[in-house]
Amino acid sequence: MTDPGGLNILIGGEAGQGLVTIGQLLAKALVRSGYFIVVTQGYQSRIRGGHNTFSIRTGPRELSTPREAVDLLIALDRETISLHQGDLHSGGLIITDLSWGGERSDFVGVPFKELGPVKLNNTLALGVAGALIGLPQDVLLNVLSGFFGKKNPSVLEENRQALTKAFQWTGNKAPVFPKLPRVSDPGKRVMMNGNEAIALGALSAGLKFFSFYPMTPATSIALSLAAQAESLGVIVEQAENEIGAVNMAIGASFAGAPSMVATSGGGFALMVEGVSLSAMTETPLVIVVAQRPGPATGLPTRTEQADLDFILHAGHGEFPRAIFTPGTIEECFYLTRQAFALAESFQGPVFILTDQFLADSYRAVSSFPIEDLPWVGPVSDPPNISFPYQRYALTEEGLSPRLIPGMTDHLVVADSDEHTEDGHLTEDLAVRKKMVDKRMTKMEGLLREASMPEYRGEPNPDVLLMTWGSTKGAVLEAAAELNKQGKRTGTLSFSQVWPLVADHFSSILEGAKEVVAVEGNAQGQFARLIRRETGFPISRRVLRYDGLPITPEYILNSLKA
């Protein structure tokens, strides 16, 4: 194994063969046994057939990025062998059907037909893989029970039997494979992907209303919330389209419910007028955009970081906004909480920008200390507001006391037109100027609260890898390898890309011999933004826009070129 972190398992097959099921079960068994994981899902925009993959990189130490080289390939169809055998390390194995492989030494030919019916092939493969890497059989059996549950005892029983048979067969017939090192103290961790962490972060922050129109790869945020809505007193509403979704969320937020929408680039294109409305009416709104490659329908199920320019500029007119770009599952959780707090306190639109890779990437994370985390809610009704209430009262900070309609004796008037302090439409141009200034003044508060980018490495490195969002993990691991090779490398990762405070990072950029921007788009959008905001040019770029996530190998190979 050349993977410094551990072991890379790739499951490939057609949609409908149950590869995601066994991928999730294997990942969960690994997490429960104390291992860290990084899952990458590659699927096609179809329900049956095609070629899909579910890869799990796992090991006893914390992992933050996928890698490309494969140690254990689970081929549920023949195409997987031809497509991925080139990725196999020397010493790697391919778990496949006995009848497909002949006598190759790197094949683990499983006699699926002898061991069970076709529908159980995925569970049999799971058992063989689990036994090969040394996962305890009882952990996998427990995971199976949790998945099939009490709903379907006969299905659970046949899957348990298949798993047991696969363990027996592997013990007797399969070649030896290096086992994962045992973890003595597994710790208490949960398995969660980016979308699930955003959903949980939102609930923990006090989300009360979520509206959406289904769109890959954002939909699982809606599904995670819908599953819990009733028990938590949250409304999840599927709207007639994204325009309806964003306007509903604004209506609910106006009526006092902390609100969020989630979509991908194409759906967000429809929501854009709502961003402007949130800003003009000063109604808090959290907007999640899980990116996928565009333009137009693009590659619906793949990943990219190409909507930064779009999110940065979306919405007509001038107004402040904040954009968070989480790089890990933990950041998905905590930055979503921060987005809610900020949306409520600055009364406007706040973005969370992720992508398909992070949205679908399961990881092992420590349980969040929910009992210690405060809820955010609409600013409570200030007691000393005189009549008549002015929703847009001019203040030094640009923030006006926010009341909720129907909750006090005051009347709340909000308007998408330019308006007076009391919320009524106006064409008084002197008022117009004051209101623009008021809204823009809120930028000062956003700047004060802006998160610093995270720098890792020695001061004044030879190479500085600069990145944002989900590419953080790949950059960290690439930098570690470069440092091992003797090249002094630092990393600068942005988890908030707007607003930018140049003082937070200018000296770091200037102190490096060479700065390389690493981004999942074709133009180096963030590098251009840095140039625009600071004047600092970054000409060297590692870019990826073939629909796959950036990996450490990809960065290292690009730097060699």
Added chain:
Amino acid sequence: MVSLEDFGSYETAWCPGCGNFSILQSVKQALVDLQLKPQELLFVSGIGQAAKAPHYLRANVFNGLHGRSLPVATGAKLANPGLTVVVESGDGCNYGEGGNHFLAAIRRNIDLTLLVHNNQIYGLTKGQASPTTAAGQVTKAQPSGVASDPFNPLAVAVAMKAGFVARGFSGMPEHLTTLIGKAVRHKGFALVDILQPCVSFNKVNTSAWYKKRCYELPAGYNPSDWAEAMKTSMEWGERIPLGIIYENNRPVYGDHFPQVKQKPLIAMKPDQEQLIRIMNSYA
């Protein structure tokens, strides 16, 4: 006691003689008749001359974007079922730009009242055809006459079994006041399509044109007879029926959310123990 004075009196941006004045008066009178306080009311509107109406009375107001008043109102009503929500906007806003939201609101049967000022023309943008402009009518934007057939909002609403479907006329204010009152009282989605002249830009559908044609549905008319209502909703031209065309008691949207029992979401206390259980379910 709530009185007309509670709803205030404001200078407007409307043309003299506009049907909007009489509609505004009917709205205020209906609210007084229902003894609803301004604080209990949320008016949501879009863009257009009709959509300015909520600025001319005292209430909670959200004046949003063109065509989008229904989704904003839906979100607000779900977040606080205690609010009496009235959506007020024109034919272009609701039937054109917001057409899909109109269909969705009927399907949901969300408990709000939709007042559509229907003058069969775009007034604010100065006289282009609206979705309800008659085929053949000449405008500056349609110099050879409107080529599309007009949208029949009442027939669509009845076909979809909307909770409450009515038509009023700004020239018959007492009748209109009664209709608006009944619409606001109706539990579920209530549409009042209000015919009104546009004195500046619609020279065809004038006050006299409507007066000649509009008639009140007779006392024996049964609005719960769907087939009869379908027929009535199609009547247009020489004679135009006014009144409650169709009404039913479909389940109201939101009642299926046990989490909102006539309590605003803002007043619901968070349940941290449940959240911790949810987090542990990911283990």
